[in-house]
Amino acid sequence: MTTSNLHQNLLAAALLLPLGAAAQTAVQAAPQPLPTAPSALLAAQNEKLSQPAGDAFVFTPASTTPGPAGVSIEQPQDAPLPLSLDDAIALGLQRNIRLVYDRANQRADRGYTLGVFNALLPSLNFDAQSSAQELNLAAQGFKPALFAKFASSGLFPPGFKIATIVKVNTTQAQLSLDQVLFNATDIELYRGTKHETQVVDLNLLSDRGDLVLTTGMAYLQVLADQANLSNAQAQEHSAKTLFDQASAKQNAGVGIHLDTLRAQVQYQQRQQDALAAQNTVDKDTIQLDRVIGLPAGQPLRLTDTVPFGQLAEMDLDAAKMTAYSRRKDLLSLEQQIQVTSLELNAVKFQRLPTIAVNGYYGVIGITTGPYHGDFVAQGTLRFPIFREASQRGEQEVVDSQLTALHQREADLRVTIDAQIRSAMLDVTAADELVKVAQSNVQLAQQELSDERDRFASGVDDDLPVVDAEASLASAQAQLVRSLYQYNVAKLQLARSSGVVETRYRTYLGK
Numbered sequence: 001m002t003t004s005n006l007h008q009n010l011l012a013a014a015l016l017l018p019l020g021a022a023a024q025t026a027v028q029a030a031p032q033p034l035p036t037a038p039s040a041l042l043a044a045q046n047e048k049l050s051q052p053a054g055d056a057f058v059f060t061p062a063s064t065t066p067g068p069a070g071v072s073i074e075q076p077q078d079a080p081l082p083l084s085l086d087d088a089i090a091l092g093l094q095r096n097i098r099l100v101y102d103r104a105n106q107r108a109d110r111g112y113t114l115g116v117f118n119a120l121l122p123s124l125n126f127d128a129q130s131s132a133q134e135l136n137l138a139a140q141g142f143k144p145a146l147f148a149k150f151a152s153s154g155l156f157p158p159g160f161k162i163a164t165i166v167k168v169n170t171t172q173a174q175l176s177l178d179q180v181l182f183n184a185t186d187i188e189l190y191r192g193t194k195h196e197t198q199v200v201d202l203n204l205l206s207d208r209g210d211l212v213l214t215t216g217m218a219y220l221q222v223l224a225d226q227a228n229l230s231n232a233q234a235q236e237h238s239a240k241t242l243f244d245q246a247s248a249k250q251n252a253g254v255g256i257h258l259d260t261l262r263a264q265v266q267y268q269q270r271q272q273d274a275l276a277a278q279n280t281v282d283k284d285t286i287q288l289d290r291v292i293g294l295p296a297g298q299p300l301r302l303t304d305t306v307p308f309g310q311l312a313e314m315d316l317d318a319a320k321m322t323a324y325s326r327r328k329d330l331l332s333l334e335q336q337i338q339v340t341s342l343e344l345n346a347v348k349f350q351r352l353p354t355i356a357v358n359g360y361y362g363v364i365g366i367t368t369g370p371y372h373g374d375f376v377a378q379g380t381l382r383f384p385i386f387r388e389a390s391q392r393g394e395q396e397v398v399d400s401q402l403t404a405l406h407q408r409e410a411d412l413r414v415t416i417d418a419q420i421r422s423a424m425l426d427v428t429a430a431d432e433l434v435k436v437a438q439s440n441v442q443l444a445q446q447e448l449s450d451e452r453d454r455f456a457s458g459v460d461d462d463l464p465v466v467d468a469e470a471s472l473a474s475a476q477a478q479l480v481r482s483l484y485q486y487n488v489a490k491l492q493l494a495r496s497s498g499v500v501e502t503r504y505r506t507y508l509g510k
Contacts, residue, residue: 057087059095059294076298085219085304085510088292092215095293099211102204109200113193119186122179130171130367138164172374174362181356184349192342199335206328209501211291213491216504218288220487223302224480225284229277231476235469236270242465243267245456254458266466309509311427311490316420319497323416326498330412337405344398350391353383419496426489434486437479444472 059081061074083091093099142164180186243263249255289298324330357379365371448468455465487508494500494507504510 057090059091061295074295076295080299080301081294082301082303083219084302085216088219088288089212089215091294092211092292093208096211096291097293098207099204102207106200106204109197113197116186116190116193119183120180120190122177125176126174127176127362128171128173131169132367133168133170135166135168136164137166169367170364171367171371172362172364174360174374176358176360178358179356180354183354183356184352185346188342188346188349192339192346195335195338195342199332199339202328202332202335205501206332209328209495209498212501212504213495215288215291216491216508217488218284218291219302219304222281222284222288222300223305224484225277225281226302228480229274229281231473232270232274232277235473236267236274238469239263239267239270242452242455242469262466266469310431311493311507314424314493316424319420319424319493320417322499323420323497324413327416328498330409330416330498333405333409333412337402337409340398340402340405344395344402347391347394347398350387350394351384353381356380356382416496420493423489423493423496426485427493430482430486430489433482434479437475437482440475441472441479444468444475448472 061077063075064072065075066072243260243266246255246260246263250257250260285300286296288300289296357377359375359377361373361375363371364374448465448471451464451468490507491500491504494503500507
């Protein structure tokens with residue numbers, strides 16, 4: 001019995017908050033009581049994630065075109081699709097191709113479980129048939145001369161004749177039963193299928209969590225790109241204003257050509273930055289479309305602005321306990337250990353005897369009657385005498401797999417501890433970086449304002465203004481990176497704790 005590996009690698013995406021959303025309210029992300037049984041986990045996750053924003057968000061394509069092998073290809077809508085973060089996650093949970101595969105795998109596992117369970121149930125069949133036959137007795141050796149000898153011996157009355165061509169019409173019906181009364185190996189394998197079903201369910205939950213994380217990061221990346229585009233366009237407009245001022249001064253005879261040339265170079269550079277920023281927005285929008293299962297060319301209008309909230313300090317031990325009870329990869333591994341343990345028992349139980357019964361009861365006779373009962377009843381006791389070498393070999397293989405799973409579980413617990421510690425350090429460090437970056441942006445803005453006033457009043461040339469604009473652009477870029485690091489650290493902490501799929505809003509401060 002093997003388990004399915006349904007884990008998906010996360011897409012490389014970034015996370016950014018707009019510069020103006022700097023609310024300083026701390027976000028409390030302490031763990032809350034949550035269901036721990038895999039089946040309860042699945043039900044809770046389905047309820048929370050299938051409709052994160054109330055009613056499920058549904059995308060209707062503009063049209064579909066036939067593709068290879070009759071596959072329909074959806075075409076994007078012409079108008080931009082309004083999309084909130086919750087809507088994006090809802091669409092991803094409905095349409096992401098990886099989750100479609102996972103749900104198909106779930107159905108296949110359910111079918112496999114029913115097949116194993118059927119081996120423990122009685123096999124009951126009903127058969128009925130009617131036949132018409134015409135037999136040539138002479139062709140089978142019963143010739144007229146042979147019948148004449150019987151007649152001469154007095155066995156048949158004088159003048160009695162037997163036809164060599166005989167027609168026979170028969171009808172029969174049977175009810176048959178096969179039942180294994182005791183087979184310990186099959187029982188253990190069936191018990192293992194229940195745990196394997198939980199493994200598949202937990203893998204689906206893990207992929208749903210990865211999808212929530214990936215969708216959130218892709219959505220926030222597009223928001224970040226749009227913020228960068230707005231900043232680039234503002235820088236372009238500012239550089240255009242500076243260039244116009246320098247040109248006006250030169251035309252009025254109070255400026256020099258060097259100032260005009262320097263302002264023009266700065267203006268063209270900002271134009272290039274704006275074009276590059278627009279290209280990045282378009283490319284990351286395509287990436288978001290693909291993550292949530294939309295046509296690649298579907299234009300989007302993001303309706304959310306990403307909030308910013310400082311994450312309250314979390315207790316390390318509490319976070320680890322939450323992760324040990326919520327991390328789907330750890331829970332899946334524990335269920336795999338149960339599956340392998342039962343498989344090991346099944347191998348050991350091959351040494352035990354098996355008991356089965358089978359037989360049938362029916363009626364048979366000439367079609368026009370009469371009929372007579374017909375039955376067979378038998379019991380079977382099968383005891384393996386000697387196949388010890390094969391059984392020990394199978395036992396060693398399964399036992400080694402069980403040992404490897406226990407080692408993986410121990411290593412994963414240590415890895416979870418390290419991931420949570422690392423994420424907490426990143427959150428703390430990135431929080432300080434954000435504060436410094438925000439201060440730098442304010443100082444750079446003040447410096448640029450002062451230099452513009454000096455240039456407008458003719459006290460200085462435009463070189464300090466260009467330098468101040470470059471300093472402001474650098475400070476804004478640093479703030480973007482700091483916010484990115486901070487929010488990625490928070491989401492990674494949620495992911496390491498196993499709660500990102502249900503509590504991403506809390507960690508993002510929504």
